[in-house]
Amino acid sequence: MSLINIDEMTQRFGGLQAVSKFDMELQGGELVGLIGPNGAGKTTIFNLVSGFYQPSEGSITFAGKDTRGLKPHQVTAMGVARTFQNIRLWHDMSVLDNIRIAQHYRLGYSVFDSFLRTKRYRKGEERIDSIAWEMLEAMDLKEFAHELPSNLPYGLQRRVEIARAMSTKPKLLLLDEPAAGLNSADVEGLITLVRWIHDNFDITIWMIEHQMKVVMSLCQYIKCIDFGATIAEGTPEQIQNDPTVIKAYLGDDNI
Amino acid sequence: MQKYAINIAFFVGCLLIVLAAQFGMVDLYVQSVIMFMGINIILSSSLNIVNGYMGEFSCGHAAFMCVGAYVSSVVTVVLFAQNKIFGAPILPPDMAVLFMPLAILIGGLVSAVVGILVAVPSFKTRGDYLAIITIAVNYMVISGIENLEIIGGSRGFMGMKQVVYAMSDVVNIPWMMIWTILGTVFTIWIIRRFVSSTYGKGISAICQDEIAAEIMSVNTNKMKLVAFMLSSGLAGIAGGLFAHVIGYVNPQSFNILKSTECLVMVYLGGMGSLSGSVLSAVLFTLLLEALRPLQIVKWVIIPLILVLLMQFRPEGILGNKELGDVFPRLKRYCRFK
Ligand SMILES: Nc1ncnc2c1ncn2[C@@H]1O[C@H](COP(=O)(O)OP(=O)(O)OP(=O)(O)O)[C@@H](O)[C@H]1O
Ligand SMILES: [Mg+2]
Numbered sequence: 102m103s104l105i106n107i108d109e110m111t112q113r114f115g116g117l118q119a120v121s122k123f124d125m126e127l128q129g130g131e132l133v134g135l136i137g138p139n140g141a142g143k144t145t146i147f148n149l150v151s152g153f154y155q156p157s158e159g160s161i162t163f164a165g166k167d168t169r170g171l172k173p174h175q176v177t178a179m180g181v182a183r184t185f186q187n188i189r190l191w192h193d194m195s196v197l198d199n200i201r202i203a204q205h206y207r208l209g210y211s212v213f214d215s216f217l218r219t220k221r222y223r224k225g226e227e228r229i230d231s232i233a234w235e236m237l238e239a240m241d242l243k244e245f246a247h248e249l250p251s252n253l254p255y256g257l258q259r260r261v262e263i264a265r266a267m268s269t270k271p272k273l274l275l276l277d278e279p280a281a282g283l284n285s286a287d288v289e290g291l292i293t294l295v296r297w298i299h300d301n302f303d304i305t306i307w308m309i310e311h312q313m314k315v316v317m318s319l320c321q322y323i324k325c326i327d328f329g330a331t332i333a334e335g336t337p338e339q340i341q342n343d344p345t346v347i348k349a350y351l352g353d354d355n356i
Numbered sequence: 357m358q359k360y361a362i363n364i365a366f367f368v369g370c371l372l373i374v375l376a377a378q379f380g381m382v383d384l385y386v387q388s389v390i391m392f393m394g395i396n397i398i399l400s401s402s403l404n405i406v407n408g409y410m411g412e413f414s415c416g417h418a419a420f421m422c423v424g425a426y427v428s429s430v431v432t433v434v435l436f437a438q439n440k441i442f443g444a445p446i447l448p449p450d451m452a453v454l455f456m457p458l459a460i461l462i463g464g465l466v467s468a469v470v471g472i473l474v475a476v477p478s479f480k481t482r483g484d485y486l487a488i489i490t491i492a493v494n495y496m497v498i499s500g501i502e503n504l505e506i507i508g509g510s511r512g513f514m515g516m517k518q519v520v521y522a523m524s525d526v527v528n529i530p531w532m533m534i535w536t537i538l539g540t541v542f543t544i545w546i547i548r549r550f551v552s553s554t555y556g557k558g559i560s561a562i563c564q565d566e567i568a569a570e571i572m573s574v575n576t577n578k579m580k581l582v583a584f585m586l587s588s589g590l591a592g593i594a595g596g597l598f599a600h601v602i603g604y605v606n607p608q609s610f611n612i613l614k615s616t617e618c619l620v621m622v623y624l625g626g627m628g629s630l631s632g633s634v635l636s637a638v639l640f641t642l643l644l645e646a647l648r649p650l651q652i653v654k655w656v657i658i659p660l661i662l663v664l665l666m667q668f669r670p671e672g673i674l675g676n677k678e679l680g681d682v683f684p685r686l687k688r689y690c691r692f693k
Binding site: 151173189190201215321 | 470520546549550553554555556558560561564565567569570571572573574575577578582586676
């Protein structure tokens with residue numbers, strides 16, 4: 102059984118066809134890329150996979166289950182986590198709280214347990230607390246646990262967002278342009294981090310990225326879309342030399 | 357011992373108030389101001405759940421107070437008092453002593469259920485539109501009760517004084533003072549526990565970025581339901597206490613003006629600050645009493661205070677901080693969980 106199977110997925114916004122007949126199958130364990138010029142429909146694909154939009158046509162099957170009709174929080178609970186193109190951390194809460202709250206679907210206690218501070222409440226809080234600290238430790242963020250994200254440099258905020266996504270214990274991690282806005286030192290750090298996550302967790306990573314350096318050095322397989330349609334796919338070498346890709350990107354400084 | 361200094365001081369303070377009321381050392385006026393203070397604390401801190409912690413804008417809080425006031429009053433009057441419409445009491449009036457807190461809780465539960473009226477639209481609507489819905493619910497509740505002749509319609513409903521007297525006949529202590537203090541402590545205790553749990557912090561996540569909350573596995577609809585029901589349920593408890601302290605309720609005591617008072621207290625204290633809400637409710641009650649001689653002019657002065665507040669300190673007295681964050685040393689003398 103494949104981890105995720107996207108079949109002829111189409112998304113229309115009024116007259117605009119943002120994604121058309123998109124296919125994708127991942128077996129699990131891969132590290133793949135999605136590229137394409139601005140407005141190609143990449144973020145829309147992630148929004149569909151994470152349940153934020155319902156596809157106009159086609160289907161998404163995750164771990165053998167059709168995810169159409171599910172709410173985003175249910176899709177996340179099934180094992181899909183993501184980061185956002187523009188960082189969307191909860192800026193008035195500590196980094197630690199950001200990581201804790203992302204475990205909301207498996208707190209294991211109810212609102213009444215929170216009033217009465219039952220044993221179930223204490224156990225649940227202890228468990229998510231230890232997972233949160235483990236995650237902070239693993240991501241090298243321990244010293245910033247009590248900082249507000251808005252006080253951290255941009256590169257660290259990206260890392261916190263990835264840590265927050267990881268704390269939902271995903272099987273599939275979607276990264277939407279994780280290198281956007283990073284300086285070159287931070288980009289190196291990000292490449293190392295993504296590779297480390299891929300090697301150390303039982304996880305599939307699917308990333309959107311404009312910076313070719315990042316995609317080419319990380320991804321095993323790349324799909325390129327333009328105007329919602331897939332125009333090329335293959336290994337980094339194949340993509341790099343594909344004339345249609347070069348044409349789609351013509352004038353784009355990134356390539 | 358030092359760790360509990362403030363808790364002990366608070367407990368002793370409450371005990372002194374009750375004793376002073378018992379032995380007639382403070383007159384009835386001062387007693388009623390103290391009870392209104394408690395009721396206002398419940399109102400402002402419960403509204404803070406929705407307007408402060410969750411970042412929605414509810415401006416019909418008095419509707420829930422109204423439901424709680426009427427439900428608990430009808431329950432106690434039918435059970436324990438002689439009434440023109442409902443006739444003789446069903447149970448012996450002395451039992452009111454035991455039943456009182458339960459009646460007030462029933463009022464709270466029913467108004468929590470009425471809170472669903474606002475919670476469900478909030479799944480799809482936000483901000484201004486939801487604010488309009490809350491105003492509509494406020495009007496619906498008041499008009500509904502005004503048209504219910506069996507509970508007095510627009511003339512109001514009374515008989516709760518008899519119930520309170522019946523309680524004093526059994527044991528002569530200031531019952532309503534005690535229940536108001538306990539209700540206030542209960543409210544703060546519950547809200548504090550809720551908003552400091554990871555579960556409850558889900559509503560702050562909704563406030564700061566609802567999309568991120570939903571995508572990060574927070575069931576935002578359920579959290580909204582919980583927040584609205586908790587907020588309206590506690591307002592219902594405030595209403596039940598209010599009705600039995602005054603001894604008489606009228607639908608127009610719970611109109612939009614009362615909701616506005618609740619809003620003023622939340623914004624005065626600071627959104628998302630529980631101690632701010634408590635502080636502002638205390639100040640606001642005192643202010644209302646101080647301005648009482650001015651009569652209707654007070655409704656020029658209070659909005660003016662709000663205008664000045666929004667101009668010069670829009671975040672309220674404490675902002676979104678707690679007293680313990682502003683004065684860290686306080687934490688050494690207080691345990692509050
Ligand atoms: N909610 C929406 N309503 C209407 N149109 C939308 C919506 N979301 C996206 N679009 C449109 O769909 C197209 C694809 O947008 P999308 O954000 O997926 O592009 P992208 O590939 O992520 O681009 P970028 O590289 O700039 O992030 C764009 O033309 C965009 O304007
Ligand atoms: Mg995008």
